[in-house]
Amino acid sequence: MFWTPFFIFGIGVCIGSFLNVVIFRTHEETSIVRGRSKCQTCDVPLGVQDLVPILSYVRLRGRCRKCQSVISWQYPVVEVATGVLFLLMYLTIDWNVPYNLGLQGMMVLLLRNWVFVSYLVIIFVYDLRHMYILDRFTIPAMIFALMVNLWLGFIPAWSVLVGGLVIGGFFWLQLLISRGAWVGGGDIRMGALMGFMLGLEQGFVALFLAYILGAFVGVGMIVSKKATRKTPIPFGTFLAMGTVITLFLGQPMIDWYLGLFL
Numbered sequence: 001m002f003w004t005p006f007f008i009f010g011i012g013v014c015i016g017s018f019l020n021v022v023i024f025r026t027h028e029e030t031s032i033v034r035g036r037s038k039c040q041t042c043d044v045p046l047g048v049q050d051l052v053p054i055l056s057y058v059r060l061r062g063r064c065r066k067c068q069s070v071i072s073w074q075y076p077v078v079e080v081a082t083g084v085l086f087l088l089m090y091l092t093i094d095w096n097v098p099y100n101l102g103l104q105g106m107m108v109l110l111l112r113n114w115v116f117v118s119y120l121v122i123i124f125v126y127d128l129r130h131m132y133i134l135d136r137f138t139i140p141a142m143i144f145a146l147m148v149n150l151w152l153g154f155i156p157a158w159s160v161l162v163g164g165l166v167i168g169g170f171f172w173l174q175l176l177i178s179r180g181a182w183v184g185g186g187d188i189r190m191g192a193l194m195g196f197m198l199g200l201e202q203g204f205v206a207l208f209l210a211y212i213l214g215a216f217v218g219v220g221m222i223v224s225k226k227a228t229r230k231t232p233i234p235f236g237t238f239l240a241m242g243t244v245i246t247l248f249l250g251q252p253m254i255d256w257y258l259g260l261f262l
């Protein structure tokens with residue numbers, strides 16, 4: 001269908017808008033379900049016409065209708081990014097499937113990936129802004145990933161279980177060795193989540209990507225004097241990024257890597 005990609009992008013943007021609400025309200029400890037959204041500065045409740053994702057932001061030129069204060073860039077960026085990721089998941093779904101799942105299986109897999117991406121967007125943004133990987137995001141995501149993957153079965157069950165244990169254990173060891181200086185408990189849960197989402201093999205790919213991305217950005221920021229060696233790095237942001245990339249490209253990357261030796 002011609003309109004399907006636009007429709008899926010639209011769904012992604014709306015989910016992104018919801019993810020923004022989750023991120024802001026979690027940080028302010030207010031209810032996610034109850035209450036109208038308000039301007040962060042003047043507390044004026046937003047009207048229905050201000051709640052349309054992206055379009056409201058563009059029409060208001062990024063400023064509050066009442067007090068003219070700047071609306072956070074996080075709103076449109078997360079909305080567009082989630083829309084793009086949802087669309088990409090749909091367009092690339094068959095790259096990562098080792099065998100024919102059939103139409104129904106593909107749809108379940110697509111839904112699974114959309115839920116995964118939603119959790120990862122929250123973890124990405126929250127760690128970037130507040131330097132925390134919160135258990136209230138990682139633990140439900142771990143339970144969901146474990147259950148859906150064991151049920152779907154296209155990643156072997158041992159790989160899902162061992163992946164979570166090994167990658168979580170990798171951070172746990174670092175925590176022990178450094179006595180909490182290098183990583184925090186949130187990283188352990190994030191590592192386990194990566195294993196449960198991707199299995200052992202692709203989990204390692206995601207971990208490897210996260211370190212490469214982290215090193216590039218870290219060196220870039222030190223060179224451009226935006227950071228020093230002491231600046232804390234939101235590593236959960238990079239772990240989430242590595243996991244998203246692996247969800248799209250994990251299997252092709254593994255095939256390419258193995259192809260170098262065979």
Ligand SMILES: [Zn+2]
Nearest residue numbers: 039042064067
């Ligand atoms: Zn305002």
